Amino acid sequence: MKTFKLKKLIVKEGIEAKLLQHEIKLLDGLIINREDEQNRWLIEAFIDQSYLEFFKRLEEERQEIMLEVKITKESNPPATFITNIIGVNEIGDRMNVLFMGTIVDRRIHYIEDLLERLVKEGYKGEELLRKFKAIL
Template sequence: MREGLVINREEEGWWLVEAVVDETAKTLFEDLLNNETDVMMEVIISHENNDPATMVGRVRSTRPLENGFAILIDSKMAMKKEDVFNYILDSLIADGYTGDQLIEEFRNRKADNASWSQQMARSLYEQYREKGSPLSR
């Protein structure tokens, strides 16, 4: 992706992601559009120093540009920051941490938020494959 824009549509949690990609990605996104395939993505909202937000969406349209290709994707948040923290806590409890050790290890794991977000995104992807798309609900 060369550049993009993320817009909160303020309609029951829907977002619009616009991305400009190289012509080489055209076939991929046209296939996603034609097959109505869900795509999971990480986007940065508002500021480049923000943690990536994980979204699930479907390509709404594609459009050729002079130097690339524009894609519009209707999306919903797949997880929020608090979901990642809950995921970390659940993993700590499953690993047997309690008391002060739990607090200390939570702080350590929370510092590596990006890695935990990726793990949770993989887990969500598998859930969506098994149970269906959250966009259809």
């Protein structure tokens, strides 16, 4: 297992065909690559208890939750995870939220989107390959 510092947490929530982003002010946090067969990560956010109602609601809905996080440094690019809440714990006037999930490889999505765009623009065969390599 590898453990990293959680520097930023954004919860992305779909409500009525809109994607709402909730930036959660962290007091502290960890993110652990479990390196298991399912390629799961454990994310712990230590936060103010003012978020209790929000996270209890998400936990009760039992739906997958998309997170965007920054790991180790604020300057790092964000990583996207598809998670479930596995615990919400009150700790005095603070709380922690535990998520379990998998990382979304944004590079694959970028490449798929790029190829789709080039095909729509009419590129094909060798011309498609040359244009694709030139952009990457």
